[in-house]
Amino acid sequence: MIVGSIAGIGAGLAAIGAGIGIGNIGGKAMEGMARQPEAASKIQTAMLIAAAFVEAVALFAVVVAFLGTGQVN
Amino acid sequence: MDLSHIFNSKKFFSKSFCAVLFSLLSFSAFSQEHTSADTAHAETSVSHAGTEKKEDISQIILHHIADSHEWHFFGDVSVPLPVILYTENGLVSFLSNKFGHNDHGTDVIEADGSKLVNYHGKFYYPAPVKGADGTYITHDSRGDILNAKPLDISITKNVVSLLISVSVLLIVFISIANTYKKREGKAPKGLQSILEPIIIFVRDDIAKPQLGYRYKGFMPYLLTVFFFVWLNNLMGLIPFFPGGANLTGNIAVTMMLALCTFVLTTVNGNKNYWGHVFTPHVPWWLYPLMIPVEIIGLFTKPIALMIRLFANITAGHILILSLISLIFIIKSVLVAGVAIPFVLFISVIELVVGFIQAFIFTILSALFIGMAVEEHAEH
Numbered sequence: 487m488i489v490g491s492i493a494g495i496g497a498g499l500a501a502i503g504a505g506i507g508i509g510n511i512g513g514k515a516m517e518g519m520a521r522q523p524e525a526a527s528k529i530q531t532a533m534l535i536a537a538a539f540v541e542a543v544a545l546f547a548v549v550v551a552f553l554g555t556g557q558v559n
Numbered sequence: 560m561d562l563s564h565i566f567n568s569k570k571f572f573s574k575s576f577c578a579v580l581f582s583l584l585s586f587s588a589f590s591q592e593h594t595s596a597d598t599a600h601a602e603t604s605v606s607h608a609g610t611e612k613k614e615d616i617s618q619i620i621l622h623h624i625a626d627s628h629e630w631h632f633f634g635d636v637s638v639p640l641p642v643i644l645y646t647e648n649g650l651v652s653f654l655s656n657k658f659g660h661n662d663h664g665t666d667v668i669e670a671d672g673s674k675l676v677n678y679h680g681k682f683y684y685p686a687p688v689k690g691a692d693g694t695y696i697t698h699d700s701r702g703d704i705l706n707a708k709p710l711d712i713s714i715t716k717n718v719v720s721l722l723i724s725v726s727v728l729l730i731v732f733i734s735i736a737n738t739y740k741k742r743e744g745k746a747p748k749g750l751q752s753i754l755e756p757i758i759i760f761v762r763d764d765i766a767k768p769q770l771g772y773r774y775k776g777f778m779p780y781l782l783t784v785f786f787f788v789w790l791n792n793l794m795g796l797i798p799f800f801p802g803g804a805n806l807t808g809n810i811a812v813t814m815m816l817a818l819c820t821f822v823l824t825t826v827n828g829n830k831n832y833w834g835h836v837f838t839p840h841v842p843w844w845l846y847p848l849m850i851p852v853e854i855i856g857l858f859t860k861p862i863a864l865m866i867r868l869f870a871n872i873t874a875g876h877i878l879i880l881s882l883i884s885l886i887f888i889i890k891s892v893l894v895a896g897v898a899i900p901f902v903l904f905i906s907v908i909e910l911v912v913g914f915i916q917a918f919i920f921t922i923l924s925a926l927f928i929g930m931a932v933e934e935h936a937e938h
Contacts, residue, residue: 531764531922538919542863545870 493551500547507540616888620880624805624873626717627680628655632800640719644682645710646673655713664694675709683708717812720804724790732786761785761921769925773932777925780823784816785921792872792913796906807916808872810865817865820924825857828931860927864920871916875909 515533519526631637639656651671658668664678667685676685676695683706685695697705735751742748747755766774766781791812794802806812836853839846882902886894 527764531768534915534919535922535926538867538923539863541871542867545867545874548870548874549866 491551493553497544497547497551500544504540504544507543508537511536511540616884620877620884622680623880624808624876625680626715626809628713628715630716630719630800630804640714640716642682642713643711644670644673644675645712646675646684647709648673651675651709664696665689667695673709676706678704678706681708682711716804717806717809720791720794720802720806721812723801724787724794724806728783728786728790757786758782765918765922765925769922769929770932771929777823777928780819781921781925784819784924785917788816788868788920789914789917792917793910795872795876796909796913805872805876807868808876810869813865813868816868816920817861820864820927821858821861823924824860824927824931827928829934831934832931860923864923868916868920871912875905875912879905879909 511533515529518529522529628642629637629639639654641652642655643650643652645651648671651673653670658666658670658677662677662680664676664683666676668675668677674685675682678694678696683696683704686697686706689695690697695706699705731750731754735754738748738751742751761782762774762778765785766778770777788807791806795805795807797803836857837850839849839853841849879902882898882905885898886892
């Protein structure tokens with residue numbers, strides 16, 4: 487028997503979404519940098535900010551999963 | 560009186576560090592007396608190891624990332640920290656090892672006339688009678704604790720870590736500020752040369768692009784936040800004494816940091832900023848929908864800042880501890896061959912994450928402040 491919390495599955499699903507998002511951001515930023523290497527530093531900053539916003543969603547899910555399993559309060 | 564020569568000398572750092580270390584280590588003698596009680600508990604936990612092993616490990620991991628009333632060094636050596644509680648009978652304070660290390664809620668302790676019970680490192684008022692599980696803690700059907708709690712304003716491990724990191728920041732930055740005053744217009748020297756590129760990075764890559772010509776007023780805040788978060792992220796990664804306190808993985812600390820950004824944004828917001836909130840550029844019949852959304856937006860930004868830092872750092876710590884725990888879950892030394900290099904790999908990634916999170920916290924703070932202070936024509 488597997489014992490666990492359904493919140494873990496939710497966190498996993500959110501990680502899929504965030505993974506796709508961050509993958510897109512990283513890929514497009516690479517493309518941009520390859521096309522225009524002189525703008526690399528600006529692209530990198532913008533990329534990190536965008537990645538932070540995407541990542542936040544996954545982290546919200548992690549926190550919800552924690553609360554769901556009742557381990558952090 | 561000019562004290563900068565003291566701060567500048569290398570001997571000062573090494574001497575003061577040793578002094579602090581040894582004075583703290585001398586406390587450890589106090590903790591030895593509870594060794595027998597601890598081993599007795601260890602034996603009981605071994606006897607029913609099989610079924611509860613996995614739960615034990617998740618408990619250990621959560622214990623490691625949580626705050627505590629003592630600073631654990633290794634084995635049985637730990638430094639007790641002062642517990643300060645605001646109870647019904649006023650302030651109560653005692654060293655955390657005064658009543659032993661029993662945190663299972665089975666003993667009632669009496670400090671300055673207040674009856675208390677220590678349950679998993681937190682102090683509660685005891686239930687009038689012992690429950691069926693032998694503790695003075697009552698749970699409801701969901702497992703939540705029903706006991707009332709005194710207000711805990713103790714000097715905990717996180718508070719000590721905060722004080723250490725703040726004193727390091729003060730010593731370093733006051734000393735380089737003095738060097739800047741003294742050596743105006745000359746090339747940087749010593750500590751200054753390490754930190755100048757980072758300070759310039761914060762100014763040119765974080766403050767200027769987001770804040771434009773108004774960057775100067777917000778530089779002190781941005782630099783403070785950046786170096787505070789970065790230093791504490793790095794100190795959290797050190798597994799032994801000066802570090803190891805998971806300070807930026809504590810939601811109360813990140814909440815205060817986010818609150819500072821929120822207050823700065825709210826106080827500095829100009830009429831365009833508030834205009835966006837209360838008269839958004841949408842048809843008037845959308846106002847009942849848009850104004851609440853904009854008002855919620857004011858609060859979600861700092862809340863996202865808070866959760867992002869907390870969850871990133873906590874997740875990193877849990878990941879490292881889980882990988883090490885794999886050895887004990889699978890119960891084979893061979894796993895260490897896989898787990899330890901992986902832990903090293905993750906730790907190196909965490910070094911980068913520590914910097915990136917500090918950078919992101921600062922740049923988002925700058926972005927939010929920039930949104931609050933920008934003029935309409937700059938769109």
